[in-house]
Amino acid sequence: xxxxxxxxxxxxxxxxxxxxxxxxxxxxxxxxxxxxxxxxxxxxxxxxxxxxxxxxxxxxxxxxxxxxxxxxxxxxxxxxxxxxxxxxxxxxxxxxxxxxxxxxxxxxxxxxxxxxxxxxxxxxxxxxxxxxxxxxxxxxxxxxxxxxxxxxxxxxxxxxxxxxxxxxxxxxxxxxxxxxxxxxxxxxxxxxxxxxxxxxxxxxxxxxxxxxxxxxxxxxxxxxxxxxxxxxxxxxxxxxxxxxxxxxxxxxxxxxxxxxxxxxxxxxxxxxxxxxxxxxxxxxxxxxxxxxxxxxxxxxxxxxxxxxxxxxxxxxxxxxxxxxxxxxxxxxxxxxxxxxxxxxxxxxxxxxxxxxxxxxxxxxxxxxxxxxxxxxxxxxxxx
Amino acid sequence: xxxxxxxxxxxxxxxxxxxxxxxxxxxxxxxxxxxxxxxxxxxxxxxxxxxxxxxxxxxxxxxxxxxxxxxxxxxxxxxxxxxxxxxxxxxx
Numbered sequence: 178x179x180x181x182x183x184x185x186x187x188x189x190x191x192x193x194x195x196x197x198x199x200x201x202x203x204x205x206x207x208x209x210x211x212x213x214x215x216x217x218x219x220x221x222x223x224x225x226x227x228x229x230x231x232x233x234x235x236x237x238x239x240x241x242x243x244x245x246x247x248x249x250x251x252x253x254x255x256x257x258x259x260x261x262x263x264x265x266x267x268x269x270x271x272x273x274x275x276x277x278x279x280x281x282x283x284x285x286x287x288x289x290x291x292x293x294x295x296x297x298x299x300x301x302x303x304x305x306x307x308x309x310x311x312x313x314x315x316x317x318x319x320x321x322x323x324x325x326x327x328x329x330x331x332x333x334x335x336x337x338x339x340x341x342x343x344x345x346x347x348x349x350x351x352x353x354x355x356x357x358x359x360x361x362x363x364x365x366x367x368x369x370x371x372x373x374x375x376x377x378x379x380x381x382x383x384x385x386x387x388x389x390x391x392x393x394x395x396x397x398x399x400x401x402x403x404x405x406x407x408x409x410x411x412x413x414x415x416x417x418x419x420x421x422x423x424x425x426x427x428x429x430x431x432x433x434x435x436x437x438x439x440x441x442x443x444x445x446x447x448x449x450x451x452x453x454x455x456x457x458x459x460x461x462x463x464x465x466x467x468x469x470x471x472x473x474x475x476x477x478x479x480x481x482x483x484x485x486x487x488x489x490x491x492x493x494x495x496x497x498x499x500x501x502x503x504x505x506x507x508x509x510x511x512x513x514x515x516x517x518x519x520x521x522x523x524x525x526x527x528x529x530x531x532x533x534x535x536x537x538x539x540x541x542x543x544x545x546x547x548x549x550x551x552x553x554x555x556x557x558x559x560x
Numbered sequence: 561x562x563x564x565x566x567x568x569x570x571x572x573x574x575x576x577x578x579x580x581x582x583x584x585x586x587x588x589x590x591x592x593x594x595x596x597x598x599x600x601x602x603x604x605x606x607x608x609x610x611x612x613x614x615x616x617x618x619x620x621x622x623x624x625x626x627x628x629x630x631x632x633x634x635x636x637x638x639x640x641x642x643x644x645x646x647x648x649x650x651x652x
Contacts (some may be wrong), residue, residue, distance in 0.1 A: 223594055327570050331594040331627045411638055435597070455634060457647075464644035475645075478638030480602060 180347055182375035184208040185531060186367045188354045188390050189382035190215075191222035192330060192517055193509050195337035197255070197531075198346045198523025204528050207345035210374055211338075212367070214353035218334045221384040222517055224453075224485025226407060226429055226441050228420045229518040230269040230325040231294045234557040236287045237494055237542055239292045241519040244538060248521035249328050257343075258336035262328050263434045267418035269325035270307060271558075272359055272470075273317045274425040281557055282320045289322070296322035308417060310473035327420065327433055328515050330441070337524070354383075357393040357506075364394070364505040378531060380507045385451060385486025387510035394503045399548045400488050400511040401449045402495070405441060406459040408482035412436025422560055426468050429560050438477060440467055443514075443560050453484050460552075487514040493550060493556035495519070497527060498544040507531055508545070514559055567615070568608040570601020578612055582619045589613060589630040602638055605630050 184206055187194045190213025198211050213219070229249060231242045238391050248255070252262050273279050282298055289296045296557040299321050301313040307321065338348055349371070357379055366375045371453050381390045391398035420431035430440040442463045460482055468475045490496060490511035500506040512519070522538065529536050547553060563593040566618060575594055586592045590597060598612055599605030613627055635644075 216586075216588070216594075335595065409600075410641070423635055437600075459636075460644050461647040462637070464641045468641050468645050475640065475642035477641050478602075479635060479641060479644055480604060480638045481600070481633045481635050482635070 179349060179352070179372055180210060180374060181372065183210040183347075184376065185210070185378045185380060186374055186376045187380040187382055188212045188367070189213065189220070189384055190217045190338070190348060190350060191220050191382065191384050192218070192337065192520040193384070193512070193523055194380070194382035195334050195341060197382060197509060197519045199341040200528035201314070201531065202526040203343050204532055204534065206277035206528075206532055209252070209341070209346045210303035211341075211348040212352050212354050212369060212521065213348065213350045216350045217338055217348070218331050220386070221485045221488070222330050222334055224407065224483060225330055225517045226317065226439055227327050227329050227330055227433060228269065228325075228352055228429065228431060230272060230322065232269055232285065232289060232320055232322050232325060232558065233298050234281070234288070235494060235553075235554050236288065236292070237540065238515070238519070239289055239294060240493045240538060241522045242515075243292060243294055245519045246324060247438065249270070252333065252336060252521070256336040256340040258332070258339065260335070262332045262336060264328050265434045266324050266326040268307070268321055268323040268420070268466070270304060270419045270421045271320040272304070272421065272425070273319055273421040274315055274423070276317065278425060279318055282318070285558060286320060293323060294322060296320055304387065306417060308421060309468050310471050311421065312470050312472055321419070325420065327431060333517070333520070354390065354393070358512055359394065359503075362502070362504060364503070378505045378507065379462045380509065380527065380531065384510070384516065385488050387488055387508070390393045391508075394500070394504065394506050395508075396500060398496070398508075398510070400490050402451050402486040402488050403447050403449055404452045404454070404484050405443060405447070405487050405514065406455055406482065407439065407483040408460065408463065408479050410438040410477045411480050413477065423470070424479045424560060426470070427560055428463060430467055430471070439473065441560070442466065451486065453486060455482050455484055476487040489513045491557050492553040494554070495523070495543055496545055497523065497530070497540045499530065500545060505512050513556070567611040568598040568601070570603050570608070571597045573598055576616065578615050579619060582616055587616060587620050588628050590628070593630065599630055604633070627648070
């Protein structure tokens with residue numbers, strides 16, 4: 178039987194929704210329901226590239242990702258997870274092929290270092306030492322942070338979900354949010370395909386579908402979704418330490434602890450929308466980039482390709498706030514392709530925001546109003 | 561009694577490991593795949609699916625026709641990166 182009322186209803190069973198649920202419960206608010214229309218991680222979380230990095234170009238993304246990395250490092254213990262989140266910290270190597278990239282990286286690194294993130298600019302020779310099979314032709318340099326790396330999105334989400342459930346949170350999978358009811362400007366209930374849940378507080382953590390949830394309370398949110406495709410190879414013995422990414426070539430490629438190489442690319446011509454299909458053009462294009470940059474991988478077999486949605490804001494930074502026009506409607510949306518890696522800290526600040534506590538990290542710069550005020554700080558480092 | 565018969569050959573998953581994950585609440589092939597990797601290996605579920613669906617039927621009491629099929633994703637067989645990069649250019 179489903180509960181018919183809850184203090185907080187979270188829409189979205191991805192890593193963000195589950196991290197918020199866990200933190201609410203930990204802070205004493207256990208009357209929480211998470212709604213997920215399929216199963217946990219069925220959306221963007223379970224489709225992402227599984228990278229976690231701190232090398233960002235805005236203060237807020239750096240702070241959120243650094244605090245989240247601190248949490249990933251102790252997550253198994255913190256959540257009492259009997260399995261393993263498969264943390265790997267062999268770094269992120271970000272390739273530069275143009276002088277203007279080097280200039281941008283210098284700015285980013287200065288910002289990162291000022292916030293305690295240990296990144297540095299390295300020359301192609303050192304990049305080759307870190308990734309021996311890297312083709313350095315045309316490479317001008319690279320940014321590197323050895324504490325960046327990988328975690329398994331399925332296990333991270335499961336770990337949060339299990340810990341939340343132990344504290345009394347109810348997670349309803351295969352339960353879709355159909356509508357949000359209001360009286361005046363107050364929220365009164367969430368309508369699902371399995372019945373109604375009375376509540377005054379709703380959290381939009383619906384990832385690629387956050388615009389549809391916003392529309393249920395009359396908000397036209399400044400976000401859109403965009404398909405990003407990704408593929409994986411057969412597992413092989415450990416070969417590549419860091420995640421290697423290139424903004425110039427729009428690709429990323431890492432070897433996960435299990436042995437498979439996961440790789441993806443952004444397509445500047447991808448139309449907006451909720452399409453999560455796949456294309457042979459992607460397979461061909463990305464395979465060309467990967468075999469060019471890593472010739473030693475040419476005899477690796479691709480076994481699967483899929484895609485997921487980036488939920489993108491005009492400045493590529495998330496929206497973390499309560500909607501001013503709709504009290505009780507909270508948003509953790511618009512992660513622009515890096516929601517997984519900042520989910521741990523997002524969960525903390527969202528729970529504090531919802532419960533009216535002092536924020537352990539000020540996130541007022543990530544409110545919805547910044548777009549109207551024109552106070553945008555553009556994140557330059559997105560694949 | 562311990563049952564260490566391997567049902568997923570790509571990931572070396574035993575019947576016990578699969579049953580444990582089903583009992584934890586992963587009651588479809590695609591959910592199991594995300595937790596324990598069955599169907600993520602070289603065979604992409606082609607050899608293990610029937611065996612694993614049968615375990616789901618046994619534990620959940622659901623009929624075979626009620627169980628969702630796993631999502632099929634390309635390529636249908638593993639393909640070398642260098643061949644994928646070449647596309648069909650060499651056939652023209």
